[in-house]
Amino acid sequence: MSVTIYDLAREAGVGIGTVSRCLNNHPSVSAETRAKVLDVVKRLSYQPHAYAQRLASKKTNTISAIIPFFTNYFFIQVLQGVQDKAAELGFDLILYGVNNPSQAEYYLRRSLQRGHVDGVMFFSMSLPESYVPKFQQIRLPLVLVDAYHPEFDSISVRNLEGATMATRHLLKLGHTNIAMINASLSTQPARDRMEGYRIALAEAGLPFRNDRVFISEIGKQDGFNREAGRASMEDLIGKNSGKDRATAVFIASDVQAMGALEGAAELGVRVPDDLAIVSFDDIELAQHAQLTTMRQPMYEMGVLALEKLFARMKSPDSAPSLTTFLPSLIVRRSCGASVPSEQLV
Amino acid sequence: MSVTIYDLAREAGVGIGTVSRCLNNHPSVSAETRAKVLDVVKRLSYQPHAYAQRLASKKTNTISAIIPFFTNYFFIQVLQGVQDKAAELGFDLILYGVNNPSQAEYYLRRSLQRGHVDGVMFFSMSLPESYVPKFQQIRLPLVLVDAYHPEFDSISVRNLEGATMATRHLLKLGHTNIAMINASLSTQPARDRMEGYRIALAEAGLPFRNDRVFISEIGKQDGFNREAGRASMEDLIGKNSGKDRATAVFIASDVQAMGALEGAAELGVRVPDDLAIVSFDDIELAQHAQLTTMRQPMYEMGVLALEKLFARMKSPDSAPSLTTFLPSLIVRRSCGASVPSEQLV
DNA sequence: TGAACAGTTGGAAGCGCTTCCATGAATATA
DNA sequence: TATATTCATGGAAGCGCTTCCAACTGTTCA
Structure with a gap:
């Protein structure tokens, strides 16, 4: 044969x-x-014969990536980084796209199956604590991306610093009354982004005011969605009059900003003239909507994730590492800066 | 151990x-x-032990998907369908995301490796003819999605009929001078979409005029990109005056339409008042830009792809099947229809 | 001249499973 | 009672590879 x-x-x-x-x-x-x-x-x-080799050599040359579909553009970008590096290192990538945590657990179990993969990457979700000992027991390398656990290699974005940079940008443009639209504080990114906002205000000697923070948790993803952004913006605009009027708003994510833009347009509030906006993520839509936003180096994160996984296979006993990426400010029209410096296209 | x-x-x-x-x-x-x-x-x-099972049983329970990253939203959507069905059938999915044809060939070879996968899905690219006998020889099931080859199971979208529907919609809105912005005629989709446009015009008793078709092949993807769309729109607007003025345009893809919108805005042409637009694909951006467009059932195509692959494994000798999906018209603002019927959100 | 050693090589064992065949027990049939 | 027939079961063989150990050939050195 x-x-x-x-x-x-x-x-x-x-x-x-x-x-x-x-x-x-x-x-x-x-x-x-x-x-x-x-x-x-x-x-x-x-x-x-791939599997005969794998059985005899006890190496699979395969890794799995458990990654939620809802991250959309992040998903594609980070996957390109992962894929390119995987090809370079000669690994096959098994993709486990998920839509909810229970699916994720199913695939965690599957990845833990003896001899199935040489390593696992887990994206944008918090690792269920019960899986910590399982990975440690069989010593299966695990890297968390856009997530964090002290026992494993992690890669994440510095949300706090990013939020500070975003808010500073608005301050530099002369705004002194800056609101924030945030998502559920039950999530770490939302807490960090708010803390960064608070820090920037403090630096400028401005007070942090709870009534300037608008949070909606409607819809999916703890409020990181279009509808919640829209609701928050409507809320904000309804309360935004008089001399106490906010002239700018820092929004915790681009998807929320997209909804916020819709809400503003509908209520006749012009962006950036009446209200300047800076948001976070730099998803594909952000460019089209001309959102000034904090860009996450998604491709680079994907590459690094695989590098970490590879390093862990080589030396299983080194201490867990955490790498954080500093997001960068992408200036477009929504903040009202005079010279949009879109370098990316 | x-x-x-x-x-x-x-x-x-x-x-x-x-x-x-x-x-x-x-x-x-x-x-x-x-x-x-x-x-x-x-x-x-x-x-x-997965690989011991696979070696002994000679079944891998794994399939590979070779799919270009540049399809972006299509990529995610179709992948969700594939993934969901794969999970249901108990298959692992090896993802081979590619950025160019030579990468695709590399992964075709890899997939052909003895005992590596039970089946292959090949997306949105034309299958190099030299691989036809290779798949036939080792009888490895192969399904083409958003592509076609007479020797293999294929799934594609009825571009011709979709284009006819799009153009008919503009006709129904009263337009009698309808231009088209297309991509390189070296691609089948571009040819089919133009033919559909031509047919709708003929139905309405209107002449097909070559000087009403604007094609730019700049940039990547044979002109299916933002820059080419923008260039074509600028070209169109430059030649669009007098009584012979086009009041509507059918654009061969959403990404081109996005560029076209930019070009129109810059030149002071209002959409849809001065120029109505219908395009094709319904990528995520289309909703935000309020593009009236032809929607491809991406998720469903992904599911069906896996079903076909599965069917082929069961009965390797049945004749190759071709399934085509009819795209559906999604009415938004860009066509100027009075009542936008966005049902999706 | 013989011992020690490096450079090659052949092939058995073993990876962990599936599958087939032989066997034995239990039951049905004449 | 003797003989089929069925149902469960044990375990060898085999999937195609890697790896280890033994063996064989030359060389080198005392």
Whole structure:
């Protein structure tokens, strides 16, 4: 049927051990023999059987990525980084796209299956605590991306600093009354982004006021969605009159900002003239909507995730590392800065 | 180290054959024995070794998807369909995201590796002819999605009919001078969409005029990109004056339409008042930009792709099937229809 | 001249499973 | 009672590879 190393061995007049050594670039094969064997390999167009190799060598050359679909553009971008690096390192990538935490758990279990994958990447969700010992027991490398756990390698974005940068930008543009639209404070990113906002205000000697923070938790994703953004904006505009009027708002995510833009347009509030906006994430829509926003280096995060996984395979006992990325400010029209410096396109 | 069926067999006081039969729901095991074995399985928290199973059974329970990243939203949507169905059928999905045809070929070869996957899905690119015999020889199931080849199962969208529907919609709104912005005619979709446009015009007794079709091939993807759309729109507007003025345009894709909108805005042409627009694809941006467009059932296509692959595994000898999906008209603001009927959100 | 050693090589064992065949027990049939 | 027939079961063989160990060939050195 298909060509095996036994066929190669017979054809080349050598033993199967020698054939295997040739295929795996083992040093102790004479140049002559190697050439002979490789010639036969080519002639019979031999292809190794992936699973036989994996069974015998106890390495799978495969990793899995558990990643929620709802992150959309983030999903694609980060996946490109992962995929490119995986190809470079010769790994196959099993994709487990999920829509909810219970699906994620299912795939965690599946990834933990003995000999299934050499490593796991877990994205944008908090790791259920019950899986911590399981990964540690079988010593399966795990990297968290856009998430954090002290026991594992993690990669995340510095939400606090990013929020500070965003708010500082509005301050630099002369705004002194800056509101915030946030998502549920039950999530760490929302808390961090609010803290960053608070810090920037404090730096400028401005008070942090609870009545300037608008939070809606309607819809999915703890309020990180379009409808919640819209509701918050309507709320804000309803209360935004008189001399105490906010002239700018920092919005915790681009998707919320998209909804907020709709709400503002509907209520006749012009952006940026009546209200300047800076948000967070730089999803694809942000460019089209001309949102000034904090960009996360998604592709780079994907690449680094795989690098960390690889490093962990090499040295399983090193201490868990945390790498944080500083988001960068992308200036577009929504903040009202005079010279939009869109460099990306 | 890890628990094997030998451990189970010893612990349960049965043979390894019996254990294996229990695990695989083979009928000829007494209920009593089965219960005993399954109890031990649970007690030792046994996990089968994936690759040992695969080597012995000669089935991988894995499929690969070769899919270009540049399709963006299509990518995510269709992948969700694939993933959901794969989970249901118990398959693992190896994702090979690519950015160019040579990467695609690399992964085709990899997928063809003996015993690597049980089936392959190939998206949105034309299959290199040299791979046709390779798949046929080793009888590896292959499904083409958003693509077509007579020798394989294919799923595609009826571009011609979709274009006709789009153009008809503009006609129904009273337009009699309708232009088209297209991409390179070297691609089948571009040809089909133009033919559909032509047919709708003919139905209405209107002439097809070459000077009303604007094609730019700048940038990537044979002109299916933002810059090309913008260039074409600028070209159109430059030539659009006098009584021979086009009042509507059918644009071959949403991404082109996004660029076209920018160009129109810059040149002071209002959409839809001065120029009505209908485009094609219904990517995520389309909703935000309020583009009236032809929606492709992406999720459904993903599900069907996996169903076809599965069917092909069951009966390798049936004739190749082609399924086409009819896109549906999503009415938003860009066409100027009085009552936007956005049902999706 | 013989011992020690490095460089190659062949092939058995083993990875953990599925499957087939032989066997034995239990039941049905003449 | 003797003989089929069915149902469960144990375990060897085999999937295609890697790896280890033994063995064989030359060389080198005392």
